[in-house]
Amino acid sequence: MAVVTIRQLLDSGVHFGHQTQRWNPKVKRFILTERSGIHIIDLQQSLGHIDTAYEFVRETVARGGTVLFVGTKKQAQEAIASEAGRVGQPYVNQRWLGGLLTNFQTVLGRLERMKELEQVDFDDTTKGFTKKELLMKRRELIKLHKSLGGIRNLTKTPSALWVVDAKREHLAMSEAAKLGIPVVGILDTNADPDDIAYPIAGNDDAIRSVGLLTRVIADAVAEGLVIRHDKPAEAGNVSAVEPLAAWEKELLGEAAVAAADETPADEAPADDSATDEKPVAAAKAPAAKKAPAKKADADAEKPAKAPAAKKPAAAKAAATKAPAAKKPAAKKPAAE
DSSP, rough: OOOOOOOHHHTTTEEEEEEEGGGGGGGGGEEEEEEEEEEEEEEHHHHHHOOOOHHHHEEEETTOEEEEOOOOOHHHHHHHHHHHHTTTTTEEOOOOOTTTTTHHHHEEEHHHHHHTTOOOOOTTSSSSSOOOHHHHHHHHHHHHHHHGGGGGGOOOOSSEEEEEEETTTHHHHHHHHHOOOOOEEEEOTTTGGOOOOOEESOOSOOOOHHHHHHHHHHHHHHHHHHHHSOGGGTTOOGTTTSSOOOHHHHHHOOOOOHHHHHHHHHHHHHHHHHHHHHHHHHHHHHHHHHHHHHHHHHHHHEEEEEEEHHHHHHHHHHHHHHHHHHHHHHHHHHHO
């Protein structure tokens, strides 16, 4: 099943290429026709390339990799920041710093410096810094946030790159090629398809086109995160043991997170209920045994009381006969 339809691609303007005089002859196989001096991209091929790139990104993230979203042009800055932030992936939507990948140790040092400056209270001048020093530190922090804010949580080189404009981001492309990092990107009619491992023929200048394709890649990352989390911990999956971050819980969905959180909680009450039922059953068992004993006692008491009830009847009969025998005795003194 396709992750996107041709209707969505048409509505977003993915089929529009550059002017015919600005094309790269290597992309001839991706071009369908020409209209009004503009090349029209074959969306049937784009659908197949989207499915291939989607599967690659999903499997990369499922194995524990990360995808670096790169798009510094104005049309892509907002989409790159929003979609990468939605799935918790690093991104670069401002100027690409030279050596960001090939000189990553230096970049890590600057990230540590940024996190150190974030701990400074710029409103308190009583901790050894003058107002001018605090102002300079604030400016440095703003500059670091602008250039490195998107990769603040990046601890190692990424496993793949998503590039919006391959021709504009030639520095990122060259660094990725040196390190052997595969690139997934939008291939416009003026770009070189040999530089992109997983090209998606489309328009990289329209905001809607860039937003749609970036959302598709972000969805692939989200699906890969779900697969990574569902793997058992016995298979060496650390994500199944570590607690989820807030964005991961929102991403995985309330139902999936609730099921994952309630699984151990449901097993514990089951054991408790089993242990609680045993004393109750044990308590009920003696009570059931005592009941026949009480019945036996009651049955034993009934015959004992029956003869005792007959004795008062005989006594009453004797008492009634005794006064009858005494009446003649009472008459004897009267005769005398």
